[in-house]
Amino acid sequence: MTEQAFFVLTALVDQPRHGYGIVGEVAELSDGRVRLKVGTLYGVLDRLVAEGLVDPDREEVANGRLRRFYRLTESGRDALAAEAARQAANARVATKRLRAWQPGAAT
Amino acid sequence: MTELERRYRRVLRLLPGPYRQAWEEDMVATFLAGAVPADPEAAAFATDYGRPDWSEVVSVFGLAVRLRLGGADAPPRYLAWGNAVRLVALVGLLVHAVNALAGIGALLWLPERFPAVAVPSGTVTVLALLGLSWVVAYLALVGGYLRAARLIATLSLAPAAISVGMEVAITGTDYLASRVVELAVAAMPVLALAAFHREAASVRPRPWLIALPVGAVVETSVLLATQFPGGAVFVDWPGLACVAVLVAAFVHRRGPSWTAAIALLAGATFVLRAVTLLDYLAAGQHTLIIVALGEGAAVLVVGVPLAVRAIRTLRDLPATAGYPQAAPTARCCRWHPVAWKPGAGGQARVSARSCLFAAETFCCQRIHACQRCPAWPSAPRFPAYGTAPTVPGRPR
Numbered sequence: 001m002t003e004q005a006f007f008v009l010t011a012l013v014d015q016p017r018h019g020y021g022i023v024g025e026v027a028e029l030s031d032g033r034v035r036l037k038v039g040t041l042y043g044v045l046d047r048l049v050a051e052g053l054v055d056p057d058r059e060e061v062a063n064g065r066l067r068r069f070y071r072l073t074e075s076g077r078d079a080l081a082a083e084a085a086r087q088a089a090n091a092r093v094a095t096k097r098l099r100a101w102q103p104g105a106a107t
Numbered sequence: 108m109t110e111l112e113r114r115y116r117r118v119l120r121l122l123p124g125p126y127r128q129a130w131e132e133d134m135v136a137t138f139l140a141g142a143v144p145a146d147p148e149a150a151a152f153a154t155d156y157g158r159p160d161w162s163e164v165v166s167v168f169g170l171a172v173r174l175r176l177g178g179a180d181a182p183p184r185y186l187a188w189g190n191a192v193r194l195v196a197l198v199g200l201l202v203h204a205v206n207a208l209a210g211i212g213a214l215l216w217l218p219e220r221f222p223a224v225a226v227p228s229g230t231v232t233v234l235a236l237l238g239l240s241w242v243v244a245y246l247a248l249v250g251g252y253l254r255a256a257r258l259i260a261t262l263s264l265a266p267a268a269i270s271v272g273m274e275v276a277i278t279g280t281d282y283l284a285s286r287v288v289e290l291a292v293a294a295m296p297v298l299a300l301a302a303f304h305r306e307a308a309s310v311r312p313r314p315w316l317i318a319l320p321v322g323a324v325v326e327t328s329v330l331l332a333t334q335f336p337g338g339a340v341f342v343d344w345p346g347l348a349c350v351a352v353l354v355a356a357f358v359h360r361r362g363p364s365w366t367a368a369i370a371l372l373a374g375a376t377f378v379l380r381a382v383t384l385l386d387y388l389a390a391g392q393h394t395l396i397i398v399a400l401g402e403g404a405a406v407l408v409v410g411v412p413l414a415v416r417a418i419r420t421l422r423d424l425p426a427t428a429g430y431p432q433a434a435p436t437a438r439c440c441r442w443h444p445v446a447w448k449p450g451a452g453g454q455a456r457v458s459a460r461s462c463l464f465a466a467e468t469f470c471c472q473r474i475h476a477c478q479r480c481p482a483w484p485s486a487p488r489f490p491a492y493g494t495a496p497t498v499p500g501r502p503r
Contacts, residue, residue, distance in 0.1 A: 002305075019137030038138045039166030042130055043173060050180065068133045 001083045004044045007034050009053065009072060009080040016057040016071035019045075045070065053079050109154035112139060118164050121171035123185065125427040138163065178306025184424035187363045191417075192302035194368035197248065197315060199296020200260060202348075204245040205322035207238035212327045220335055237266045242319070249315045253303050260297045267293050281389070285382040292375045343395070345380045349402035352376045356409045363424065367417035373410030377403060 004026075011017060011025035022045075023036045036044075048054040053076030057069040072080070108116075115138050119131055142157060143150045176192050177185030214235055240263040248256035271286045326347070333342045342350075352373045359365045384399040 019133055020140035023137065023141060037163050037166030038134055038141070039163065039168070039170040041137065042134055043166075043170045046126075046130065065136045065139070066132060067136055 001079070002044070004034060004036065004040060005048060006080070006083055008036075008041070008044050008048065009076055009083075012054060012070060012072040012076070013080070016069040018060075018067040018069050020067075022070070048076065052076075111142060111154045111157040111159075114157075115139070115142075115159045115163075118159055118167050121167055123171075123174050123426065125182070126174055172301050173304050173306065176302040176304075178304065179308050180306060182424075182426050184421055184426040187367070187421050187424055189302050189307060190364035191367035191371065191421075192299045193307060193310075194364060195371050196296045196299035196302060197310065198368065198372060199299065200241065200245040200248055200256075201315065201318055201322060202351075203238075203241035203263070203293070203296070204319055205326055207235070207241045208319075208323035209326040209330060210235045210238055212323070213330060216331065234266050234270060238263070245319065246316075248300070248303070249310050249312045251309045251312075253300075256303075257297075257300050260300060264290070264294055264297060282386055285386050288378060288382045292379050295375055343383065343399075345376070345383045346398065346402050348376045349380055349406050352406055353409055356413055363417060363420040366413060367421060370410060370414035370417045373406055373413060377406045377410060380406060 007026040007029055008022055010029055011022050017025060019038070019041060023038075023041060026034050026036055045054065049056070049070075052073055054070050055073050057071040060067045060069065112135060115135060116131070119127060119134060122131075138159070142159070142163075143153050174181070175185055176189035178189060179186070181189060214232060240259055244256050244260040244263055247253075247259060267290055271290055274286060275283055329342070329347065352369070355369050356373065359369050380399060380403040384396065384403060387395045387399055
């Protein structure tokens with residue numbers, strides 16, 4: 001799973017969001033580090049929809065324009081949980097090593 | 108439609124049609140939500156004079172490359188295009204690698220065969236050794252190390268670019284056109300590496316690994332057989348490429364991707380032959396002119412039908428099956444997309460919410476009456492814009 005897909009799925013955990021909502025939420029979740037461009041967002045979103053991790057939810061009209069909302073599916077939730085567990089395990093290993101090899105501790 | 112929206116939609120035309128049908132409206136909405144500031148004055152300026160940011164254009168371009176040069180899950184047409192361009196990259200890097208190996212070989216045998224002229228200078232030797240980076244790039248690609256392959260292949264173009272620069276500095280701009288074209292043709296497989304994206308299937312290494320030494324031996328044998336003092340056969344590099352393309356056109360594997368790949372390579376080879384022919388014409392080298400004319404004509408005669416066949420076959424392949432589709436949408440009238448929800452009896456029905464959307468704008472009222480729109484059941488004071496789709500989810 002790419003970092004972008006990871007953040008898009010994370011952004012949809014609490015509620016369905018539309019495209020621009022996802023962009024904003026991803027920027028917030030990543031402390032402004034991941035700024036999705038529209039082409040990138042839909043490149044990620046179309047794959048997630050095709051894989052069944054995300055589903056189109058409903059459509060609303062705002063400012064005379066149709067907004068399509070997306071929601072996380074059950075399998076999307078599972079995939080995100082699995083990926084988060086994997087990353088957490090990786091981080092734990094690294095943290096453990098770093099703690100054991102703190103400067104001064106080795107000597 | 109504002110000027111900004113029109114400009115963004117123009118950028119989106121890079122994407123394949125079926126994809127646009129599924130995603131364009133949503134992409135435009137998302138883009139405009141981010142690009143138009145909240146302040147009314149600034150918003151008016153942005154919608155009238157704003158242009159999509161270059162980074163937005165780049166992101167759409169990247170998406171277009173990934174979709175049009177599709178991977179395993181792409182519709183058959185885009186998968187075939189993707190495979191064709193991947194073959195161009197593989198074959199092109201193979202040719203570079205084979206040339207590099209044959210060039211090192213030539214450094215060894217040239218002084219024996221041409222004792223009077225050929226004493227390889229330091230620069231020539233260094234350039235030949237640097238050329239071996241093509242071999243590394245090729246092996247990285249075949250081994251699946253795509254990022255390494257892309258980086259090394261791009262760096263490998265540098266010696267070629269430097270030698271073009273040096274040549275122009277020494278001899279002037281007489282041969283500038285042909286050198287630049289040679290460089291562009293050399294860069295073609297490097298650009299084609301873009302088709303090796305995340306969704307592309309990995310390369311089957313075995314045949315490509317065998318092809319490298321076989322190609323080097325064949326090229327060295329051809330050079331040994333043709334290059335000797337007072338030799339009567341004129342084989343220059345573009346000529347050799349012409350012969351290789353002609354052979355490949357007759358023995359290549361059947362299938363749209365191979366046909367398209369050979370056609371693309373034939374096109375590049377023809378361009379290379381044509382510009383070097385112009386050099387010979389300027390220099391008045393008659394024998395070379397006749398040989399080059401023959402080679403160019405042969406590539407044209409074989410390449411054009413090949414290209415026609417490739418285009419026809421690729422065009423006939425389906426471009427929609429297996430495409431990532433979003434929620435089914437259709438247009439209520441020419442200007443406004445609305446959501447069609449499948450209703451009873453397989454009829455398409457517009458949700459009340461979408462209908463508001465269609466009704467709040469003047470277009471349905473003034474230009475097109477939306478026949479199925481419950482808000483305008485008896486609206487047709489003006490000609491209707493076609494009929495609503497009967498199959499749910501199929502845009503008309």
